[in-house]
Structure formats: C-alpha cells, structure tokens
Amino acid sequence: MEIALLHLVIWLPALGALLTMLLGQGTRARGWALAFSGLALLAASWLYIRYDLRASGMQFESSFLWLAPIGSSLRLGVDGVSLPLIFLNCLLTFLAIVISWNLEHRPQLYFMLLLVLETAVSGVFASLDLFVFFLFWELELAPMYLLIGIWGGPRREYAAMKFIIYTVSGSAFMLIGILALYFFTGAGTFDLFRLAQGARALPVATQVLFFVLLYIGFAVKVPIFPFHTWLPDAHVEAPTPVSVLLAGILLKMGGYGLIRLCMTILPDAARVLVPILVTLAVINVLYGAAVALAQINGDLKKMIANSSISHMGYVILGLAALTSTGMEGAVMQMFTHGTITGLLFMMVGLVYDRTHTRMIPDMSGLAPRMPFIATTFVMAGLASLGLPGMNGFIGEFLVFIGSYSVWPIPTILSVFAIVLTAGYILWMLLRVFFGPLMPKWQDLGDATPREVFAVATLLLVIIVVGIYPSSVVDMIATGVQPIARLFA
Amino acid sequence: MPCPYKRMNVDVWLLTPEILLAIWACVVLIVDLAMPSSASRRPLLALSLLGIAGAALASFALLGTNTTSFFGMLIIDNVSVFFKLLFLLAAALVVLASETFTEHGEFTAEFYGLILFCTAALMLMASTNELMSIYLSLETSSLSLALLASWSKRELRSGEAGLKFFVLSAVSSAVLLFGMALFYGVTGRTDLRAISQVLITSSSPAALLAMSMVIAGLGFKIAAVPFQMWTPDVYEGAPTPITAYLSVASKGAGFAVVIRIFEGALLGGAIQPVWMDLFVLLSLLTMTVGNLAALLQRNLKRMLAYSSIAHVGYMLMGLAAATTFGLSSVLFYLLVYAFTNIGAFAVVTVMARYVEGEDLEQYSGLARRAPVLSAILALCLLSLAGLPPLAGFFSKLYLFWAAAERGLYATVTWGVINSAISLYYYTRVIRQMYLAEPATDSPVSVGLAPAVSLAAAALGVLAIGIFASPFIEAARGAALVITR
Amino acid sequence: MALVPVGLHHFLVLGTLLFCIGMYGALSRSNAVGILLSLELMLNGVNVIMVAFAKFIDTPQELAGQVFAIFIITVAAAEAAVGLAIVIGVYRLRNTIQVDQIDLLKG
C-alpha cells in the first residue's frame, strides 16, 4: 500500500497526460489535468504525512528489475531530501494548472505537457537507480522545450532552444559520468548505493573527474556560473505557469543531483573540490544579485530570474559546507526558494496579465488598482529577501550557520547579498507599485478568485513553514544525516 | 529423383526468401500486365506486401539455422536472418509509405517489382560469404537503387540523383573490386572463411591495401566520410520512399557486408588493430561531419541525409569495438534506426502531397494541421537525437557502452557531445512544426497504407526502447555467431 | 622484375596502370558518357589483374579469377545499359550531360 503511494505520485500525472491526450479535446483538458495533478498532490501529501521522522534513510522503497542486460532496475524511494521536493513539485504543478485555467491557445497539448513534466520531475527525485534517474531527467526536456517554445514570449524560440541545448549538453556530460561510474566501479548495477560503495575504492583523481562530469550536468540546471545564461532568457520568455515550475522545481533538480549523486557517491572528490564550489557559490550569489539589481530599469522577470541565480548560490554554499546543517540548509533553501520564486513569478505573471508589460519603468503606483496583488507581491518580495517569519529566512539562515564554521569569509560575502537583495526587491516594488499611479493603468483590476487561491496557497506554505520550520526541516534533517556522515 | 544439387552441397531451400521475392516481383509485373491500364494500381501494393510477408515468413523459418551452402558461399545464420528481416521490414514500410508517391505515377508495378528485386539482392548481400557473390549482389542492389532513385522521370532532381548515385557507386565498386582482386591475389581465395584463415597471420602491405580499398568501396555503401558525398544529394533528389529505403536497407546491407568481412573474416587477424583504428577515425570524422553539416540545413530531406551520415559514425564506433557486444549493439542500432528513419521519411512522403519541396518552412505549424503526423515525426527525430526514453536513446547507449567497454573513452565522449549538438537540428524541425504558426489551416489526411507504416514506426520508436531487453539479447545471440 | 619472361608482375603493372588511367578519366571527364567509358577502363584493369592472378597464383580455387572476370564483364554490361538509360533520361530533361552543369543538388 505504502509503496504504491510513491508510484501513485509519480505515475498518476502520466496517466493523466495519457487521458488528456485521448479525451481532453479543447478546454476539457484542464479538467483532466486538474484532477490528476490534484490526485497526485493528495498522494504526495499523504506520503508526506506517512513519512517516518524517526528513521533516516530511504522509505517507501520498491524495486523492479527492468533492463536486465545493463543491470538497471526501476528502484524508487524517498528520504528527507527528496520528499519535500516531490511535494513541492506536486503543489506547484497543481497551482500552475490552476493559474493556467483560462488558457485558450492549444490547451490540450499544454496540459498534457504539464502533467508529463510533473511525472518526470517527481521521477527524478524518487529514483534510486542512476539510469532511471537519467531517464526521468531527460523526460523533462521535451515538455519544457515546448512549453517555453509554444506559449512563450516574443523570443520564445531562441529561449527554448537555448534551454534545451544547454540542458542536453550538460546532461550529456552527466550521462558520461554515470556510465563512467558504472564501468569503473565494476558494480554491474546502477543502484545508487552500490555505486557509492564501489566508487569509494577508486583513486581520488578518478573520483574528481567523475564528479566534474556529473557536476556539469547539474551546474547547468541549478544554474551555477558560468552556465547560467540560459535561465534569464528562458524565464523572460516562458509563460507564467512555466516560469513558476522552472524556477520553482526544475532548478532544484540540479541541486538535488549535486547532493544525491555527487556528494553521496563521490565524497572524497567533494572534499577536494569544495573550495571551487564555494567560490562558485559566492560568485553566483553576488553576481546574480548584481545582475538582478541591474534590471531595475529593465525587465521585471529578468530581475526575478537573476535573483533565482543568486538564491541558488546559497544552495551550493550550503552543500559545500559539507556539514549536516549546511546540507540541511541547502535542501531547505531549495524548498523555500521553490515556493518563494514560484510565487514571485506568479505575481509577475498577474501583473503582466493586466499591464501587458514587464518593463519596470513602464509601471508605477499600481498598488491602489490591485491591492491584493500588490500586497502579496510585497510579501513574496519580503520572503525572497529573507525576512524572518517567512520560509526564505529559514533556508538562508541554516545555510549560513552551516557554512560559517567552515567557510567564514565566503559566508560573509554571501550574507552581504541580503542587503543587495533587499535593495533590488524593494526598489522594484517601489517602482512598480508605489508612487503616483500612471493614468494609463487607471482601469486595471485585481486578482480573480482563482488567482487568489493559487497565490494564497503558496503564501500559506511560505508563512507556515516560516513560522513553524520543523514541519519541513525535521524531515530534511533525517535525509541529510547519512550524507553528512560521509564527511564527518 | 533426388535433387542433383544435393550432391554438390547445394541446398536451394536456404534461398527460399530470395527466390520467393524474385518470383513475386515477376508476379507483380505479370499481374500488372493483366490489369486494364485504367485500373487503380493499389492492389499491386497489397500484392507486393503479400510477397514481402511470405519472404518474411520464410526468413523466420530459417531463424536458428546456422549453416553454409553453395560451396560455402551462402551463409545462413541469425545475423543474416536478422538482416533479411530488417530489409523486409524496411521494404514493407517503404511500400506502405509509397502509396502517396505511386498513386499518380506510372510504372507502379515496375516500381514495386524493383523494390522486391532489390530487397532480394540486399538479402543475398547479407547472407553471402564470398567475394564474387558479395560483389554481384552489391552491384545488383546498387543498380536497382540507381534506377529507383531516378524513378521520377519528370523531376529534374530525381534524374540527377540517379546519375550521381550510379556514377559514384560504379566508381566505388571499381575500387572495391580492386581490393577484392588483391585479396584474391594475396590469399588465392574468394571465400571469406578461407581468406580469414590465411590472413590470420599476414599483415602485408598488399593485404592492407586490399583492406583499404574494401573500406573505401563499402564506405560508399554505408556513407562513411569521406565516401559520403553522394548521400545528401541523392537523398534529396530521390523519391522520398526510395530515400528511406536507401537510408535503411541499402545502408544496412552495406553494414551487413562490413560485418561479414571485418567482424567475421578479419577479426582476430593480424590487420585487426589497423582497421579498428581506421574505424575509430572514420567514426569520429563521419559523426562530426554529418552533425555539423546538418546543423543549419533547411531542407528536411537533406538534413535527414546528413543525420544519417552522423548515425553511420556512431555505428562505426560499435564496429570499431570489435566485440560481440559492439556488434550486437550495431545490429540493435540498425533495427531502431530503421524504424525511426522510415518513420521520419514516411512523414515527408505523406507531406509531399501538401507542400512544395522539403524546406523546413513548409512544415510550419504542422502540429496544428496534423497533430498525429507531427507527433510521430517529433518522436522519430527525438529518437534520432537519442533522447530517452525513446528507442534511439537505448540503441545509442548500447553502442557507446560497447565502445566504452573496449576502452574507446575519447571516442564515446566525442560521440556524446555530438549527440548533444545533433539535438539542435532535430529540434529545429520540431520548433517549426510546433512553435511556428501554420500558413494554412487545411488539415492533412493520411491514407491507410502510410498510416500503417507510420504507426509501426512510432510503435517501434516507443516500444523497442522501453522493452529493449529481448531485442538486445537476440542481437547478442546473433552477434555471437559471427564473432565467436 | 625482368623484362623477360613476362610474369605476374608485368600483368599486374599493366592492370594497375589501366585502372589508374581509367580513374584519371573518371575524375577529369565532364561528359557523363565519358565517365562511363573511363569506368570501363578501370574495370578492365581489374580484370587483367584477376586473370593474371588466376594464371600465376598458387590457389586451390582453380580459375576463380577468370570466373570473377566473367562476372565483372556481365556487371559491366548491365551497368552500361542502366547507366546509359539514366544518362539519356537526364539528357532528356536537361539537354546536357555535362556533369559540371548537373549540380542542382548541393550544399
């Protein structure tokens, strides 16, 4: 029963996609999509509740031998690292479907792709077999490409192509890394833990090489400087719900890969490479913040996208600390960033739907015309700049406290970004919502109940987790414990 | 009265599929003569399919046989049966897809007949073990393909394609012949098995030159760089079903011969290190040239031609491994490649009725006009790009795997990078179909026969990947026969 | 390689030279029929080699070279027929068989 639960979470959306494809002509598609993503969300919530906090290690495991010739099994399981992310995935997809409700352009294909995406991402987080992991990883590509490419903005084709080329190039290296692990460990299996055992026997230089191969794949996804330039383009062009998913959950696949594959399988290499990782993390944090700040006269979405780069830098910083607190913070930061940036992109979308512009200088004083949107945008912004009481603070604080003892100077540099973040977020809010209302925006309306529902749900998560972090952190702590122990 | 040939170590039954096919080609021609000239030639399609099905049954019956006949010239083992079935499958799918092409043309019966003849020749190529038979069956297939390529007589490009194919194939086979002559001179044999016994220790310059010439001659057939120059032109100019057939069956036959000669006769010989290295070089060159040239190509058929060159590069990597696994992965690759390529070309064939030429522009917004058709093309292209969980990913994976097992890490890495690059041009087609707005809204209708072909291709692309195990096991079993 | 008696090497050299002359023709002719003619010369070069091997080489496969040569001549005949048919087909559409001008397909 419980094993089935995880399978339900993963396969329900796929089933939904199939049914949408077969039965969901026109706007009927959205009903199917909503139903199945809702069911998946329910299943994920149930899984979340049933998770045993006293145990560390994998739970809800199941395994089916699948590709006997190469020794790959469909082995699934979750721990405290992956389960929050799976839950986040289900939640964000559900909300993405809610806010796409009135989509008129080719809805059938759209909703089908969203569901496929959901299956792929959940699959990535639940796979314990690297080959299956890779399959799910790649499964996400085509839907994302089409989602950006069909429903995106004016430069959507360029952005979609950039996205896919970057990701595929990255995952090509990752595949080489996975195969290299397979061959050099001689384990004859893709089982994560068996590979991890085998990999420890390898010379450190070899491990470092493999780490780098895997790293490139994940670094593109996170994205880590200098592989990041696809992200702003993809975000700017992607439609709102897709941006939500892209920032909210897809980037997390990279961070997850780093901790689940790189760190778990190749701890010795991780130890060697952390100085570089830390440097990159700091660059990400400050560089992303600086570029976000530079968008103050530009594109709202680009600013948020670059803030994502900055915030994902914290994830890397936390991981590079190689302490349980740092890793916990990194995973928590992934979760919180998923909710916050998801919300931010949702808000940008709501504003854009009304003004049809994303250029910050074109907007001013919108708050009186859309009080709800303004309020929630401000709250999202505050969460993003790490205000305590919102969950963004929890992630950042854990990262800082975990990494400070190991990397004081890089941590201080990263902490400085909280000032920069406050600067650009508040500056942006100021210019968009406050001050005198431009006459041309006189007739804008506020959010519809459907939008209110989506926004409020995310906001609720942000605040509840912010006030009661144990609801997530405790689970994450069980998950990172075995990994951190590798470095103890 | 006992068969006189029994005494002479000749078992005609082993040739049943080829004979059946040849006879059936004649039957098609005769039935055509019997039909009134105004009647629809559609029944001929069914008739041809019947013949192919019969030949396929006959080939199936040979499965598991492992014998030689005709004084060692005919070899029937699982590899040859595999290739026979592969060619028959390609022929069947191409015949099905060609309905659109033949419906307005003349000489429909001759078209089908020639395909059947050609298939028979290719099947012979895959099951001979002797230089003369190889040469003759290769020439037979080349001639019929040259004729088929120039079949659209009012089409400027078709004639040009036929001429190019013909001249270059003749040049190449002259080179191949020189090589065979040298092999004969060095070993005194034309029988591959005997040649291999002599060459086990010899790596004289003459043997090496002979080998080089054979590589050059067969390089034409499989379209390896630098012998690939004809490929884009001919693929573009030839009628699309024939292009599909060229890219799958003819290329497959080329590989069959390469496998017989190199993985069979020359395996373990003194010159093995040389040809292994050569294959690696050719592989690198071929995949790179193919992929880069395809990158900005706007003509869909030409792009697929370059892509097929790139795929030869990948397969050469598997051959360069010179292991059972390498060979079996090449066989598997060919199977998957057959499904995907025929699927892609079938879409182009169907679309020929609706669009002018094959420029990508013509496929704008196809997803709106023909969602299923574009989905199949997209699947095939993504499979060619090697995106999981499609069949193309698995076939490529096994190939790289085999090469990696042999220690060809650099080659594999380069191959993976190439695959990533290749995604760009495959995606461009998908972009055109899904992202661009259609110029017209008129829907595209697909006839029954092409639909069957398309469905089979799509099914293959989807299913072979996910349920790869049995196929891979079968391929491994077949490969064992050769490399043992 | 003595001038006399004439042995295997002499014939091999002759065959090779014929092959290369034909090859030069195939490469430098711009008339399609000219290319076909050159190809015939190449095939004849190979034939000379084949037959020479048949005569001089120590082989259990008696006369294999000659048999091969017969088949090559057969192929050449069929090739000529098919090739000329194609050339005439091209000529009919384009009014030229200059291969330099037959370059609609390229790039």
Next chain:
Amino acid sequence: MELAWLVPALPLAAFAVIGLLTLRYANLSSFINILAIGGSCAIAWMLFFRVLGGEPPFEQEIPWLALNLQTALTFGLRVDPLSAIMIALVTTVSLVIQVYSRGYLYEPAEEGEEHGERHGPATMVRDSGFARYFAFMALFTAAMLGLVLANNLLTIYIFWEGVGLGSYLLIGFWYRKPEAAAAAKKAFVTTRFGDFGFLIGILYLYMQTGTLQFARLAEMAEQGQIGSTVLTVGALLIFCGAVGKSAQFPLHVWLPDAMEGPTPVSALIHAATMVAAGVYLVARALPIFEHAPAAMLVVALIGGFTAIFAASMGLVAYDIKRVLAFSTISQLGYMMLGLGAGAIGAGMFHLFTHAFFKALLFLCAGSVIFMLHRAGAHDPVDRDPLDPPRAQDIRYMGGMWRRAPISAITMTIGALSLAGIPPLAGFWSKDDVLLATYERASQGGGIYWLLLAFALATVLMTAFYMFRVIFMTFAGEHRGPADAQHIRESPAVMTVPLMLLALPSIAAGLWGAPQLGNGFGHFLEGGRFHSSEMSVGLAGLSTLLGAVGIGLAWAMYYRRSLSPETMAARFRPIYLTLYRKYWIDELYMWLIDKFVVAVSFGINWFDQNVIDGIVNGLANAVGAIGNAIRQVQTGRIPAYALAVFLGLTVIALYAIVLHRALG
C-alpha cells in the same frame, strides 16, 4: 508569568485578524487593535509588577529550528527586569498612540486638491487605509514586544527584522506619495546594512560559543570561557545591527526620511519601538560588551558623536517632525553613550523616559499638523523639494498657542523634559548618562572627556532647537497658508493621549532619581547596581546649558533680538552644511548610484556580452563550421569521385605506412 507569550501574541493575532478578515471594517479593525494592545498592555503591567515584586527571571522556550538530528535552535522568551520594563513601556506608549491614531488618521477630502488653490477648512475624511494602518501598527507593536522578550539572539533577530518590516510598512503607509515609498525602502535597506553585521555576529558567536542564549552567553563571558577577541568581534558585529536600527552614525540617514509616515507612526518608531530596539539590543547583550572594552569604547564613541552630530542638524531643520527626528537620533546617541560608558541603568533609563516625552512630542506635532490640515493648509505646486510640506514647516506656523492650548502645553512639557530641565523626566535620565560618562572619564578614559563635552554641548543644542520649534510653532502670529481662523484644538481622542503622556514625561524620572533611591537602576541591575552620587555640579551645569539654549531660542525666535536669517547668512557654509545634513545623503546616493548600481550594470554588461557572448559565439562558430563543411558538397560528380579516391589514398597511406610508424 506563563502568560508572557500572550504579550506579543495578542497584537500579532490582531494583525492577522484585521489583515485577513476585517480590512473592510475600519472602526472594527481599530477596536480590535486597541483591544489587543490593551490586553497585552495589561498583561505586561501585570508581569512588570510581578517582576518588580521580586519574582526571579522567567524563561520559556521551544525547539524551533533543528540544525541536525541532534541539536535544535530554540525560540524562547525571557521575562526579567529589562524586558519587563520594556514590555510595559512599549505596550503603554503603543496603546496611547493607537487611541490617538483613531483621531489622527483623517485626511482632507480629495476633491479640489489637484488645484491646490483651496482656502478655508477642509472636510476631514477617514483615511482609506484606516484598517490597514491598525493592522500594521499591531504587527509593529507585536514585533517589538517579541524582540524585547526574546531570550536568544536568533529569536531577537527574527523580531528585529519584524520590526524592520513594520517600519517599512508604516513609513510607506502613504505609498502613493513617492517620498513615503522611497523613505520606507530607505529605512529597510539602511537598517539591513546593520543587520548584515548583526547576522554575521550571530553566526560568529554561535560558531565560537555554541549557544545563542543571552543568559548562557553572559555566563560564559563572565566566567571567561570566551576569548576577548571573540567578545570584541562579536560585540562589534552585534553593535552593527544596533547602529542600523537605532539610526546611529553612519546609518542614521533613514530616520529623518522616515517622517514620511503618519505622525503617530513616527511617535511609535521614535519612542518605544524600532529605534529603541538597537539600544535595547546593546543593553541585552551588555554582558558581552562589558568584557570587551574596545567594543564599549566604540559604542560610546558612536553614541557620543551621533548625539552632537544629529543635534547640530536639528538646529536648522524647518520640518517640525524632522527636528524631532534629529533629536531622536541625538538622544539615542545619548543612550548609546550611557551604555558605552558601562551604565546599563543610565542608558535604559534614558530610553525609558525618552519614550514618554518623545512620544508626547511627536503626538503634539501630529496634533499641530492635523490642525493645520484641517484648517486647509496645502502645498503650493512649486514647493522646493528640499522644503518640508507646508503643514509641517515651522516657518509657516506660529500663533497656535491660543488656538490649541492643550497641544501647546503638553508639547512644551515634552520639550522641557527633552531639554533636561529639572525636575522633568528627561533631566534625571540625561543626568544619569552624563554622570556615567563623567565617572567613566574620571576613571582614566581620556577620550571619555571629549564625549562628555559632546554630551554637554548637545544639551545646549537640544534645548535650543526644541524651543526654536516651540516658539516658531506656538508663539507669535500665524504665518501659514491655512486660515488661522479655522485652526482649533484637535479632538479629545487625540488630546487625552497627549495629556496622559504628559504625566510620565513629567514624573517618570523620579523612579530613577538618585535622591529617591534610584529604583530604576536597582530594579534593572539588581545586585550589580552601584548607585553613584549625583554630582550636583554636573547636574547644575547641564541644567544651565539647557536654560541657555532655551534662552537663546527665546531671543532668536520669540524676541527676535537675534535674527536667525542674519545668523544663517553670516555662517552660510555652516548653515548649509547642517541644512543639507552634511551631504551624507548625497554621498550615499552617489555611492549607490555611481558605485553599486554602476558595478551591477557593469556585471550585467559582462553577463550579456562576455558570458552569453561566448556561448552564442561558440554556437555561431559551430554553425559556421557546419556551413563550411557544406560548401564541400558542390554537387559536382567529379568532386565527389575525387573525394572517394583521396579518401582511399589517405586510408591506404595510413594503413600501410602511418599505422606502423605510429606503433
């Protein structure tokens, strides 16, 4: 004592209820707010008296944030004399201000405002954000209460940021005014600079000591378990936060701008919340500071300097609220000076009294502004952006003494208290600070003499600028655009709070008066308190200086025997420097514009052109190679045949010659 959590929880709940449910009901919302703060006020006083009655410190905490499976950071509160005083103070002042706000939060009706030419009284309508205002006020109060009750650095940081949030929301309450929105942002970002240091301080201390509990830290510091370097660095980092929140130099720039919020908000910010938080933090962490003399010196230096520095700017400001703001900065400097001198009692006592009279002063100023608004004061269209709005510009006031006696009297009380005239509250507390500084100086700290001189000079300046305001506002004839006839006293809902606040402004000082046993100090520091003899000389000197200041103001602004204009003209460079606030805002703007933003634009350029340029260039290069390869496909048969033979040649050469040569 177990009810302590209710103190912040009640206002927080009020915030939630108003924010989520009753935003549409203005009156109801304000009542919810007042009820909640009233309730927490009652509890706070109860707790205060329990602590006063000698109950031991009470701590309560729950595990909140698991750092790993073994350890968790806690979320906890502590009721001890320090926090007991603070919660009582905060809730009381806040409650009074809430009540006042119900009257204040009206604005002239919108019609006709566009033209700016209206005269005569305005119809006052309730501000459209009435309910929102009370929600924010509740949040702000709750955050401050949480902050003072926190028992560890993490908890305090959480509420610390909450206070920042509250101030952001309230300063930007009239977000339609660009100045207000900008001021809100400025307040938040500037204090964030301080928080940056504070957060690092928390991380640093946690790494070095393994705990964030104040009690535990104090204990460890006392027992010498923490190295002195650690203490110094930790203390200084924490002090960074205090500098930001308490608007100490050089992070003081946000506070004058924070006047853009509604006046009761300013009252709250300046009196009991927000700015007091910095001082409170230092007081709370004083055990750490005490063992780090260098840090103490820095605190005193910053405090002393800020005191005189801010006071000097107050001398020339025309905005009634801005003068008060500078005075706040200056007084906060005092408190810091007191703390830096090692006298927690002095610093906190000044905080305590200051809360009352500064709240009083602001509410009075608010009352004046309200009256002027109601009387129809409006801004000309071409107002110099450097000038304050007319309703706040003391140059356009005057003569309100008769029309608004309650406001006038209470404000004068507040001003006297601030000027340190005995026996008002301000006198006692200011004297405490001076005394502490004096003692510290006489113990051999040369630099402390200078600080004492600063402090004394500040006394003079404070008295001067406060009475400059009093005289210009209330004395003489009305000079403003408002019709003097229509100026009349504010409603009772506003004046009653004024009167209520006037009482402690007069008398609160007695609790800490040495003559009366300095109950405050004893209560706060318990056994550690050492009462110092009041220095009559010092007290006399400061009183004298205060009187001189008042006299000077009287001479210049009442009797006009000294023309301020002439003075300004004569000392124009000085005047301008002060009036333009030493150009520090301009400097910061320049730094941000020309440095931070320029750098970020530079990085953005780098991102677009170099990083992305490389990527796109690579892609284009690959494409170009592909096209080049396609050039080989000339379509000519001889070329293709040539390729075959060339290929053959190369392969043959490789096979026969090269392969062997290469081994």
Next chain:
Amino acid sequence: MTPGDVFTAIAFYLVGATTLVAGIGMVLVRNMVRSALLLVLALGGVALMYVLLSADFLAVVQLLLYIGAIMILMLFAIMLTPGQVDLPSSAPQAQRITSALTALAVGVISLFVVLSHPWRIRAAPLDIVTSERLGSLLMSTYVLPFEIASLLLTIGMIGAIVIARED
C-alpha cells in the same frame, strides 16, 4: 628463357603499349566518338592480353560482349545526346591536375604494393584451354554468383527500359 617466352614478351609489350596509349588517348581526346573508338582499341588489347593469360573464353567474351555490345551501346548513347559530343569533355585544368595527382598517388601506392608483395606463384602456370572448365565451374561451384548475375541482368533490363522509355 624459351623462344615462347620471348614471343610472349614481344606480344605483351607491343599489345600492352598499344593498350596503354589507347587508354591514355581515350581519356584525353576531346571528341567523344574518338574517345569511344580508342576505348575499343584498348579493350581489344585487353582481349589479347587474356589470350596471353590463357583465358581464351574470356578473350572471346571480351570481343563479343564488350566490343560488340557495350561499345555499340556507348556509341548509341553518344549519338543520342546530340550537341554533347564536341563540348569540352574535360574538366577545368585545376581539376585535371588534382585528378592526375590523385591517380598518380593511387597508382604509386598500388604499384609499390603489387611489386613488393611476395606473391605465391604456382609451380606450373595455368596453361590449358579454359572454356569448358569455366562452363562447368559456373554451373557448379559458382552457381550462386551465377544466379545473382542473372538477377542483375533482369533488373538491369527492366529498369533500363522503364527509365529510358520516353513518356
């Protein structure tokens, strides 16, 4: 060295030289008809070589099939493409030079190889009349290629007709 050898040598050099010269002429002359006739001469020379190589049957086949059938076909083709006979039948000079160099390279490599290789020469060179023997070989040992050749001819016939037929 027997007189037979000398006779053979003289015949070889005479015929060989003629063949080569005819071949070279064939690839060089501009007029296609002359080129075809020179090829006939070269092929005739090859036929004589077959005689020297004890391949009497082949010599006959060469004369009949090549010179009789193929060359007639070629001449037909040349005649059927009027206007093409006298056009520059060679490519531009640059291409001719590359072609020559390539041919030279292949020739040098091949000659080096065939001359340096230690061929296993049989003790007694083949010296019989081969026609009959060939016939029986084709019908027994080489029956498979023989069958394939018949398939080839069928295809060539059908295809050539279809392609060459005027619509």
